[in-house]
Amino acid sequence: MGSKHRIQITVNQEEYDLLVHPDRTLLDLLRYDLGLTGTKEGCDEGDCGACTVIVNGKVVTSCLILAVEVDGAAITTIEGLHQGDELHPIQQAFVDSGAVQCGFCTPGMILTTKALLDEIPDPSEEDIKHYLEGNLCRCTGYTKILDAVNIAIQQLK
Amino acid sequence: MDNYSIVGKRIPHRDAVEKAKGSAVFTSDIKLNGTLHGKILRSPVPHAQIRNIDISKAQKLKGVKAIITSKDTPQIKFSISPTWADKSILVDKKVRYIGDEIAAVAAVDEEFAEEALELIEVDWEELPAVFDPLEAMQPGAPLLHDAVENNISKTMTMECGSVEEGFAEADLIFEDTFQTQAQSHCSLETHCCIATCSPTDDVKIWVNSQAPHPLRQKLSAALNIDAAKIHVATPFIGGGFGSKIDLEPAQAICVLLAKKTGKPVKIEHSRKEQFMTTRMRHPTISKLKFGVKRDGTIVAKRAEVVIDNGAYNSHGPAVMAYNNVMFSTLYRVKNIKYEGQLVYTNKNWGGACRGYGDPQATFAQEVMMDMIAEGLKMDPIDLRLKNANIPNEITANAVKITSCGLKECLTQAREASGWIAKKAGKKKYRGLGVAAMIYTGGGSIGSGFNYSGATMQMNADGTFHLLMGAVDIGQGSNTILTQMAAEIMAVEPEAISLTTADTDTTFPCMGTFGSRVTFCAGNAVTEAANGLKQQLLENAAEMLEANPDDLEMKAKKIFVKGSPDKAVSYAEIGAASFYKKKKPLVAHGYYNGPEDVSAEFDPATYRGYPAPAMVFGTHLAEVEVDPATGKVEVLNFTAAHDLGRAINPLLVEGQIEGGAVQGIGWSLMEDLQFENGEIVNPNFHDYKMLTIKDIPRITSLLIETIDPNGPFGAKGIGECAMVPTAPAIVNAIYDAVGVRIKELPATSEKIFKGLKDK
Numbered sequence: 001m002g003s004k005h006r007i008q009i010t011v012n013q014e015e016y017d018l019l020v021h022p023d024r025t026l027l028d029l030l031r032y033d034l035g036l037t038g039t040k041e042g043c044d045e046g047d048c049g050a051c052t053v054i055v056n057g058k059v060v061t062s063c064l065i066l067a068v069e070v071d072g073a074a075i076t077t078i079e080g081l082h083q084g085d086e087l088h089p090i091q092q093a094f095v096d097s098g099a100v101q102c103g104f105c106t107p108g109m110i111l112t113t114k115a116l117l118d119e120i121p122d123p124s125e126e127d128i129k130h131y132l133e134g135n136l137c138r139c140t141g142y143t144k145i146l147d148a149v150n151i152a153i154q155q156l157k
Numbered sequence: 158m159d160n161y162s163i164v165g166k167r168i169p170h171r172d173a174v175e176k177a178k179g180s181a182v183f184t185s186d187i188k189l190n191g192t193l194h195g196k197i198l199r200s201p202v203p204h205a206q207i208r209n210i211d212i213s214k215a216q217k218l219k220g221v222k223a224i225i226t227s228k229d230t231p232q233i234k235f236s237i238s239p240t241w242a243d244k245s246i247l248v249d250k251k252v253r254y255i256g257d258e259i260a261a262v263a264a265v266d267e268e269f270a271e272e273a274l275e276l277i278e279v280d281w282e283e284l285p286a287v288f289d290p291l292e293a294m295q296p297g298a299p300l301l302h303d304a305v306e307n308n309i310s311k312t313m314t315m316e317c318g319s320v321e322e323g324f325a326e327a328d329l330i331f332e333d334t335f336q337t338q339a340q341s342h343c344s345l346e347t348h349c350c351i352a353t354c355s356p357t358d359d360v361k362i363w364v365n366s367q368a369p370h371p372l373r374q375k376l377s378a379a380l381n382i383d384a385a386k387i388h389v390a391t392p393f394i395g396g397g398f399g400s401k402i403d404l405e406p407a408q409a410i411c412v413l414l415a416k417k418t419g420k421p422v423k424i425e426h427s428r429k430e431q432f433m434t435t436r437m438r439h440p441t442i443s444k445l446k447f448g449v450k451r452d453g454t455i456v457a458k459r460a461e462v463v464i465d466n467g468a469y470n471s472h473g474p475a476v477m478a479y480n481n482v483m484f485s486t487l488y489r490v491k492n493i494k495y496e497g498q499l500v501y502t503n504k505n506w507g508g509a510c511r512g513y514g515d516p517q518a519t520f521a522q523e524v525m526m527d528m529i530a531e532g533l534k535m536d537p538i539d540l541r542l543k544n545a546n547i548p549n550e551i552t553a554n555a556v557k558i559t560s561c562g563l564k565e566c567l568t569q570a571r572e573a574s575g576w577i578a579k580k581a582g583k584k585k586y587r588g589l590g591v592a593a594m595i596y597t598g599g600g601s602i603g604s605g606f607n608y609s610g611a612t613m614q615m616n617a618d619g620t621f622h623l624l625m626g627a628v629d630i631g632q633g634s635n636t637i638l639t640q641m642a643a644e645i646m647a648v649e650p651e652a653i654s655l656t657t658a659d660t661d662t663t664f665p666c667m668g669t670f671g672s673r674v675t676f677c678a679g680n681a682v683t684e685a686a687n688g689l690k691q692q693l694l695e696n697a698a699e700m701l702e703a704n705p706d707d708l709e710m711k712a713k714k715i716f717v718k719g720s721p722d723k724a725v726s727y728a729e730i731g732a733a734s735f736y737k738k739k740k741p742l743v744a745h746g747y748y749n750g751p752e753d754v755s756a757e758f759d760p761a762t763y764r765g766y767p768a769p770a771m772v773f774g775t776h777l778a779e780v781e782v783d784p785a786t787g788k789v790e791v792l793n794f795t796a797a798h799d800l801g802r803a804i805n806p807l808l809v810e811g812q813i814e815g816g817a818v819q820g821i822g823w824s825l826m827e828d829l830q831f832e833n834g835e836i837v838n839p840n841f842h843d844y845k846m847l848t849i850k851d852i853p854r855i856t857s858l859l860i861e862t863i864d865p866n867g868p869f870g871a872k873g874i875g876e877c878a879m880v881p882t883a884p885a886i887v888n889a890i891y892d893a894v895g896v897r898i899k900e901l902p903a904t905s906e907k908i909f910k911g912l913k914d915k
Binding site: 031032035036037038039040041042043044045047048050077078079081082087091092094095096097098100101102103104105106107110128129130132133134135136137138139140141142143144145146 | 167169170172173174175176177178179180181182183185186188342343344345346347393394395396398427428630631632633807808810811814815816817818819840841842846847848849850852855
């Protein structure tokens with residue numbers, strides 16, 4: 001297993017100084033060490049997108065990245081989007097549009113949308129689909145997720 | 158038009174905020190001190206006799222707290238019912254598919270648990286295996302279950318009228334064979350459970366179950382534990398689609414490990430385990446024969462169906478009965494014959510999967526209908542209208558139909574899709590296809606049970622609490638059932654707090670399946686709410702010295718109609734009932750129907766199928782086929798569903814869109830593939846489900862027929878939304894390029910080959 005490594009990371013604007021095993025994934029670090037269970041494990045193989053988080057502005061599937069690889073990084077998880085009771089406009093759009101059913105893919109969907117809109121504030125439908133292609137949803141058929149993203153774009157303008 | 162203020166409104170899911178914030182707690186998110194990790198040793202071979210299991214090396218491993226084998230398990234078999242019970246929690250003598258449970262370990266962490274599994278030594282005698290149901294039925298084929306001849310678990314024959322006489326009077330006969338493939342449910346959350354056992358042997362299990370109350374009964378029976386000692390609790394559930402109805406061996410194993418160690422034990426399926434060992438949609442081979450008149454009247458239809466059961470029964474016998482009922486009940490046909498055979502093979506076992514045998518029946522029947530329309534040179538929608546079911550009729554197979562909007566579904570889908578104009582101006586490589594469907598809109602009392610319970614109480618401060626057995630697995634039952642209660646109590650839905658799906662605190666509910674929750678739990682909730690409303694009115698009448706019949710409820714106040722200034726508030730009624738009268742207000746509601754089961758009901762074939770209501774629908778697809786590759790693009794999709802009443806159109810659309818996309822996946826690419834009994838694509842990389850890039854524009858048409866027995870006239874929708882999708886797509890492909898797909902999925906390769914062979 002090897003000795004633990006020291007890493008310093010910022011998660012949702014809070015700084016952490018941690019000792020982690022070299023084989024600890026970022027997903028397990030978030031869920032089990034930091035108690036941020038909003039990040040979901042759907043496949044543990046990088047295929048479903050449920051574990052998506054934002055690392056230094058880019059979306060990553062946290063099951064495929066080791067904690068030691070994010071030393072020094074700024075990470076945003078779903079818990080870091082809303083301010084108290086006030087939802088981020090993307091979260092609010094997902095709620096209002098009926099884009100949330102079972103909710104298991106929702107954190108990953110919302111964070112991918114966040115990264116998309118941070119990078120491309122006025123994306124084309126092709127851009128939206130390109131970004132969200134890696135996030136699987138079995139409940140909604142994606143239609144209302146597209147509605148939510150389009151509402152969020154208007155809200156954030 | 159009824160004037161409701163909450164029912165019929167587009168209200169977002171009541172738990173969507175929690176889910177969007179990431180604070181909704183799913184089973185896997187629960188953390189209990191000292192939790193051990195459970196892992197299951199599964200068979201790596203499809204068929205073998207177990208000579209010996211040696212756990213001595215694994216037992217010596219530090220960190221291992223318990224190891225169990227069949228010796229630690231009561232050898233009581235289970236399935237959907239005791240009649241069909243054939244599966245042990247941990248097998249004793251024989252494994253029958255790759256994934257069969259042999260032993261289990263609880264250890265301090267996952268790594269120790271996995272290492273322990275590697276140290277368990279199993280002495281095998283491999284047996285010949287059989288994977289094809291047609292081969293499995295042949296004399297001399299390897300037998301999976303010793304007492305089951307030719308591997309045929311169940312045969313079923315039902316005849317109404319006489320098909321031979323019907324075929325004799327037909328002008329034209331159509332015959333063909335259709336095949337469907339295995340589909341995996343693919344809920345994003347895998348099976349997970351955490352069990353504890355107290356020093357007094359009280360068991361608690363947190364589990365993502367679609368049917369927590371039946372799960373308590375099944376755990377009790379399989380483990381020989383008093384049901385009263387088992388508490389099943391359901392955290393948020395990440396989708397089900399039928400996969401989470403059955404008792405999953407992992408759940409019973411988790412309880413056994415918790416009992417043995419006295420510690421909390423958690424078992425969570427990996428995605429690979431989820432694909433390889435939870436149930437799947439049964440593959441089918443359906444040989445159909447239809448006799449029709451030149452005017453399109455179907456005079457006789459016959460289906461001979463072989464269903465690939467996999468290694469164990471699970472829901473198989475009932476799935477076959479549903480395959481029959483839905484085939485036989487769709488359209489007004491006098492002469493019907495269904496012959497079915499449910500056949501064991503050394504593969505993952507089939508189970509409940511959205512539609513429960515109906516998508517397979519509908520694929521065969523609705524592609525056949527397209528072929529008949531072509532043969533008669535008749536418009537496919539006109540052919541269906543000619544034979545469509547109508548309201549208030551008993552069908553030839555003795556199924557009672559109350560509300561029925563099939564004709565409206567067909568005509569409104571035709572209009573909304575632009576069918577007539579597009580057919581007239583047909584473009585090369587583009588095509589339109591249609592398919593109809595029938596399903597239950599409220600489960601069935603065929604098993605003797607179709608129960609849902611609810612309790613509604615007024616708190617001392619005048620707020621309300623609703624307790625219901627029904628479990629929300631993401632489809633939104635908590636939202637719509639609360640809407641019904643809120644409409645009756647004249648409050649906003651947020652004014653009602655909820656306790657749901659907990660075996661210690663809520664009345665039982667059969668569970669979330671059979672598209673039954675809206676209807677059955679809805680009737681329980683409306684009964685409870687109406688009972689509580691009556692108590693409120695009686696209390697207010699006393700306080701106002703008025704007649705209850707003269708009162709009106711509005712803005713959390715009750716007053717004599719026309720005199721809103723002299724009112725008592727809900728808060729005052731709550732306080733008076735608690736503190737003054739010492740009689741808190743509470744009312745119960747319970748549904749277990751329908752009452753009027755046909756005398757012709759046959760529990761083996763489901764002739765006289767006792768559903769409280771039937772639902773109907775039409776899917777209409779427009780596709781474009783790339784002639785160079787055979788690739789299909791679904792351009793437009795229209796889905797019309799008779800759902801009685803849409804309690805919440807936003808959520809109903811969500812069910813329809815999700816179902817249609819799951820159906821398109823099954824039509825075009827989803828295919829659980831086996832090689833020598835091993836699933837070769839047990840991951841989302843190789844098992845392709847649709848992504849956001851693949852979806853068409855979906856137009857949902859909500860056909861409100863207002864069922865006389867449904868709560869506010871509502872019927873179910875959940876499963877129905879994927880039932881007619883595949884035939885609509887396949888018929889559209891034929892319209893586009895003239896290639897007739899009779900074996901799902903309609904892959905590019907098959908279409909390309911069809912184009913080349915033309």
